[in-house]
Amino acid sequence: MIGQPLQLGPLRLATNLLLAPIAGYCDLAFRTICREQGGLGLACTDLLSPQGLLRGTATSLDLARTDPFDKPICMQLYGSDPEIMAQGARWAVEHGATVIDINMGCPVDKVTKKDGGSKLLCDLPRALAIARRVRGELDRCPLTQEQWAERLGSAARHGGGCVPLTCKIRLGWSTDEFEAGMACSPGLARALADEGVCAVTVHGRTTEMKFSGSVRLDGIARVVEAVSGKVPIIGNGDVRQPADAAAMIRATGCRGVMIGRGALSTPWIFRDAWQFQLTGRSPPPPSAEQKIELIRRYVELMRRNRDDRYALFQINRRISWFAKRLIDHDDTGKPIGVKPLKEAIRSAATIQDVHAALDQFAAGGLRGGFFELPDVATT
Ligand SMILES: Cc1cc2nc3c(=O)[nH]c(=O)nc-3n(C[C@H](O)[C@H](O)[C@H](O)COP(=O)(O)O)c2cc1C
Incomplete structure (x- = not known):
């Protein structure tokens, strides 16, 4: 099967x-x-x-x-x-x-x-x-x-x-x-x-x-x-x-x-x-740019289907899930967290702030900190 x-x-x-x-x-x-x-x-x-x-x-x-x-x-x-x-x-x-x-x-x-x-x-x-x-x-x-x-x-x-x-x-x-x-x-x-x-x-x-x-x-x-x-x-x-x-x-x-x-x-x-x-094999994962584009796409679809306020609410609660796959590793194999990106998105007052945080991340910023597990897994 x-x-x-x-x-x-x-x-x-x-x-x-x-x-x-x-x-x-x-x-x-x-x-x-x-x-x-x-x-x-x-x-x-x-x-x-x-x-x-x-x-x-x-x-x-x-x-x-x-x-x-x-x-x-x-x-x-x-x-x-x-x-x-x-x-x-x-x-x-x-x-x-x-x-x-x-x-x-x-x-x-x-x-x-x-x-x-x-x-x-x-x-x-x-x-x-x-x-x-x-x-x-x-x-x-x-x-x-x-x-x-x-x-x-x-x-x-x-x-x-x-x-x-x-x-x-x-x-x-x-x-x-x-x-x-x-x-x-x-x-x-x-x-x-x-x-x-x-x-x-x-x-x-x-x-x-x-x-x-x-x-x-x-x-x-x-x-x-x-x-x-x-x-x-x-x-x-x-x-x-x-x-x-x-x-x-x-x-x-x-x-x-x-x-x-x-x-x-x-x-x-x-x-x-x-x-x-x-x-018997999976394709290579999307690149970091493609993952960021996917988050942007989600936000824009949410705006189209509902409105900015709801899109902000949703990206705020979901960013931990998306962020799980944005974690990179340094030359020694140590994970590089994305806590600053999550914090920037959670404190975003507008959709433009969300895109600005993603821009900053795409340019190599907003990295560091520990990785926290999203809480929906245990609800
Ligand atoms: C927050 C949350 C909401 C869920 N809502 C539904 C739901 O509306 N209907 C349903 O049949 N199952 C619901 N489930 C159960 C999931 O469909 C699924 O059976 C469960 O998460 C196990 O699969 P997973 O390990 O792939 O997540 C929910 C699970 C979670 C964590």
Whole structure:
């Protein structure tokens, strides 16, 4: 399965690599820069509230925003009411979705307290009822050939039919149950396939683990085994280097790999991980100038999609991720940090200040200091 494009029901992606939803980070601007780097088969919106979409709240509409380059696009819905989820899915299809995903893995209280996200792992009948109802609704709103052509993206292919449905799950809620071999994920994935879900993404952690510890490839492998090839399983968790995606496929038998935090620092990871699968080697990384251009491009896309204030807010919280790959080494191999660049961008009052800081960095300035890890990794 190494180097094989992923098939989602009737939809054939260009590669087997997917950009994960990361609430607050995987917006249209970020998806665009990942797509521009290459290798990305499918990108997902952050989790969307169907109620918000149906009411047309500004936040939900902004999160669901897409454009003709942002294809193919998966829209992820969360919630616990099958009927509302189905209406949300219809809305998403009517507003450009190529794939619909149901969030069954979010561990955040705000979501689980309302019985959505990974709380569904504790209520399998409800999880299946949602999948059944959403699948039924998608079957009632088939796309025309023209609509399909518009939302495929240049590299994807479609054999006709309705919008595919996927689900994103974790290994289970309880770590003790998982360790005892009683996790719900293998049975749930099998049952979801029976409901017409065309792929299941498995984040290889339990809800109790949140984002701690390491991803359990053995848990993903158990899900792969349980579905016996009926639908593809997409593995997810801790893919940070191009070789990690191939290693996950080898270790688990999954047919696709979803990458989240690895892409925040390395938006070209899809290109590299795909090339690694095809040739056993990754291309050389972008030059320092290209990395700086990529940051500028992100800022400008953010301005275009929203406004200067929001672009400033976003670059302020993301610069630590981008900066991870700007670190250089001196002649002795010692890392040269970029703390002054991060500080200059964090204190920028205008977009022009951001560009001026990047200019200074490009000219060899704003280097030094220690490297700090961004905090989103542990949220
Ligand atoms: C800040 C943050 C927000 C996230 N938001 C979502 C989300 O909206 N929907 C979802 O299914 N998963 C969400 N996730 C989980 C990721 O999609 C992914 O499963 C997880 O980060 C593991 O993959 P990674 O190691 O490649 O990041 C989020 C993760 C983080 C760290």
